[in-house]
Amino acid sequence: MEREPLGVVGVGWVGLVTAACFAELGHEVWARDIVPEKVESLSRGEVPIHEPGLPELVAKNAERLHFTTDMGDLLERTRLLFVCVDTPPTYSGDADLSRVEAVLGELGDSNEHALVMKSTVPVGTGRSIQRRRDGVGYVANPEFLKEGTAVGDFMKPDRVVVGANDESEEYADNVEALYAPLGAEIVRTDVASAEMIKLASNAFLATKISFINEIANVSEELGADVREVARGMGLDDRIGPKFLQAGVGFGGSCFPKDVQALKQLAGNSGYHFQLLTAVVEVNELQKRRTIGKLQKHLGPLPGKEIALLGVAFKPNTDDVREATSLVLAGRLAGEGANVRAYDPVAGRKAEDMLAGASIAESALEAVDGADAVVLVTEWPEFAELDWTGEVKKRMRVPLVVDGRNFLDRDKLVAAGFTYEGIGR
Ligand code: UGA
Numbered sequence: 001m002e003r004e005p006l007g008v009v010g011v012g013w014v015g016l017v018t019a020a021c022f023a024e025l026g027h028e029v030w031a032r033d034i035v036p037e038k039v040e041s042l043s044r045g046e047v048p049i050h051e052p053g054l055p056e057l058v059a060k061n062a063e064r065l066h067f068t069t070d071m072g073d074l075l076e077r078t079r080l081l082f083v084c085v086d087t088p089p090t091y092s093g094d095a096d097l098s099r100v101e102a103v104l105g106e107l108g109d110s111n112e113h114a115l116v117m118k119s120t121v122p123v124g125t126g127r128s129i130q131r132r133r134d135g136v137g138y139v140a141n142p143e144f145l146k147e148g149t150a151v152g153d154f155m156k157p158d159r160v161v162v163g164a165n166d167e168s169e170e171y172a173d174n175v176e177a178l179y180a181p182l183g184a185e186i187v188r189t190d191v192a193s194a195e196m197i198k199l200a201s202n203a204f205l206a207t208k209i210s211f212i213n214e215i216a217n218v219s220e221e222l223g224a225d226v227r228e229v230a231r232g233m234g235l236d237d238r239i240g241p242k243f244l245q246a247g248v249g250f251g252g253s254c255f256p257k258d259v260q261a262l263k264q265l266a267g268n269s270g271y272h273f274q275l276l277t278a279v280v281e282v283n284e285l286q287k288r289r290t291i292g293k294l295q296k297h298l299g300p301l302p303g304k305e306i307a308l309l310g311v312a313f314k315p316n317t318d319d320v321r322e323a324t325s326l327v328l329a330g331r332l333a334g335e336g337a338n339v340r341a342y343d344p345v346a347g348r349k350a351e352d353m354l355a356g357a358s359i360a361e362s363a364l365e366a367v368d369g370a371d372a373v374v375l376v377t378e379w380p381e382f383a384e385l386d387w388t389g390e391v392k393k394r395m396r397v398p399l400v401v402d403g404r405n406f407l408d409r410d411k412l413v414a415a416g417f418t419y420e421g422i423g424r
Contacts, residue, residue, distance in 0.1 A: 007078030015084030023061035142198030148316030163194025216246035216423025226423025251313035302336030310377025311343035
């Protein structure tokens with residue numbers, strides 16, 4: 001049986017991973033983005049984002065992967081359109097659906113295509129589109145991939161969610177069949193529930209992080225070690241060990257946005273989602289707690305030299321959206337400190353966003369003459385630095401605030417460092 005080619009609209013993180021992985025599964029894929037430079041570089045085989053394994057996958061499947069700026073190409077060649085455009089937060093916290101609307105506009109009146117919505121959209125979006133566009137095929141197929149492990153997450157998902165309403169069940173069957181080779185559990189449900197599964201999953205994980213961060217903060221006061229606490233809690237099957245790492249708060253393009261969006265969505269429906277208000281607030285405070293830890297040891301910060309290790313919101317990505325580093329750099333600049341930041345891949349990208357900070361070319365350059373090092377992102381190379389030798393020699397004051405409990409505290413303390421972790 002000849003397989004029909006698949007369309008992907010929007011070639012960001014989700015779109016590119018989706019396109020490359022479906023190509024890897026043997027499909028012809030047409031992917032469209034409105035940014036000509038992106039399409040040109042992808043057509044040359046250059047991947048514009050830092051995502052492990054993705055350049056290899058794109059290269060390996062180059063023959064089956066086609067990139068274009070022309071929506072006409074997609075409409076002509078494909079029937080299923082995986083919509084992967086971004087839905088960033090508006091000022092009010094609602095999701096901005098203008099890019100989704102633009103795709104609908106480009107579809108015209110044709111009902112020959114079905115939209116498979118991978119973008120994260122408010123609950124109710126699918127229904128509203130179907131109401132307005134009588135007869136259009138619509139399948140909700142939210143994405144759960146994590147940046148940094150996106151290819152593996154796509155190929156070995158915990159579950160695949162496929163939501164459809166009566167008139168689109170046939171399209172949903174097609175979508176289900178596309179994922180069948182992955183062998184994952186398929187959650188077949190209605191559109192609104194599929195939309196809610198996505199938002200609720202992200203909101204729950206964010207809640208888990210804010211929860212453990214609060215346990216960490218209390219542990220600091222009461223003499224417990226949050227890593228031990230998380231280990232003990234995580235062995236309970238009902239809790240699970242993942243997403244219990246205390247740190248300097250969650251960032252990225254998803255958790256902050258989706259928590260806010262769900263809160264807002266609930267509010268618009270007349271329900272005050274109390275828990276999520278706290279999740280957001282705890283996260284904001286967590287990002288700023290580092291300042292207090294620095295002041296505790298250094299006193300007032302004007303003129304102090306602070307090295308930020310890590311700019312990306314987490315390791316293995318060059319994404320700096322909602323990264324804690326940006327908030328910290330801003331606060332430190334506000335306190336009068338001089339900040340030098342280093343990130344293995346995201347430094348230059350973030351230059352304009354790191355209020356007043358300068359970008360170092362290496363971790364050692366960043367720590368040179370520093371009164372404190374703040375480790376913001378747990379890049380593996382930071383663990384391998386020669387802390388007790390070269391780093392200590394270069395620093396003016398051997399103070400480390402380890403925002404991810406990532407470094408070997410005992411070794412640092414034995415070498416004469418003052419060490420501040422999170423929740424220990
Ligand atoms: C998140 C979800 O994990 C994905 O399932 C989802 O598909 C994605 O959002 C999305 O909606 O597109 P992502 O934002 O790539 O993925 O990153 P995560 O690995 O989930 O990390 C988010 C933030 O939480 C990072 O800042 C990380 O440092 C922080 N985090 C994570 C912690 O502070 N502690 C933890 O234990 C885990």
